[in-house]
Amino acid sequence: SQKIEQNSEALNIQEGKTATLTCNYTNYSPAYLQWYRQDPGRGPVFLLLIRENEKEKRKERLKVTFDTTLKQSLFHITASQPADSATYLCAASTGGGNKLTFGTGTQLKVEL
Amino acid sequence: EADIYQTPRYLVIGTGKKITLECSQTMGHDKMYWYQQDPGMELHLIHYSYGVNSTEKGDLSSESTVSRIRTEHFPLTLESARPSHTSQYLCASRTSGRREDTQYFGPGTRLTVL
Numbered sequence: 330s331q332k333i334e335q336n337s338e339a340l341n342i343q344e345g346k347t348a349t350l351t352c353n354y355t356n357y358s359p360a361y362l363q364w365y366r367q368d369p370g371r372g373p374v375f376l377l378l379i380r381e382n383e384k385e386k387r388k389e390r391l392k393v394t395f396d397t398t399l400k401q402s403l404f405h406i407t408a409s410q411p412a413d414s415a416t417y418l419c420a421a422s423t424g425g426g427n428k429l430t431f432g433t434g435t436q437l438k439v440e441l
Numbered sequence: 442e443a444d445i446y447q448t449p450r451y452l453v454i455g456t457g458k459k460i461t462l463e464c465s466q467t468m469g470h471d472k473m474y475w476y477q478q479d480p481g482m483e484l485h486l487i488h489y490s491y492g493v494n495s496t497e498k499g500d501l502s503s504e505s506t507v508s509r510i511r512t513e514h515f516p517l518t519l520e521s522a523r524p525s526h527t528s529q530y531l532c533a534s535r536t537s538g539r540r541e542d543t544q545y546f547g548p549g550t551r552l553t554v555l
Binding site: 333337363370371372373374375378418427428429430431432433434 | 472474476481482483484486489491499500531533543544545546547548549551
């Protein structure tokens, strides 16, 4: 079955460093991937989308890559800040692009 | 901040009660979704709708039902709540424009069934 896998272990990094989160997918080829941020007790908030024919996408301090050979997406936050602490979710398109399959998310904690 | 609202935000209720979780959006989106999320787990799609009078079951089996009588409103109902229904319920919507349009989420309803 279609599966999205993210590192379930929390990622702790120091302020100012680059955080790198991984998303792997198996058993299908999504047309696009999306990354969301979720704070405790809140709904996810969209951050970035990358299509299968794009290698890299940037938005301010955020960068996402999409490697269809490795079936993997990497999400980077440069110059990380404590305010970046949250859970980051990877989601892949399914159902002709009308639905999303989500990973479990990776919790990021940025320490002073 | 997305214009999608969920009420109540928190609900504690006894077994056997009927409950309705409300979801409304003011963005005119055709597509709406209900997800269930347990702590530390992924979002599971339980229902979706592509427009008025259109509803489908999602990938995760659920004992809940939904209706879509108006574009802006997508309520979820549990006829008889059980402790196994305890979870966070998230509503989302998106446009019918480009296929890759993002989903906008509400703040969620945290349901506890005693």
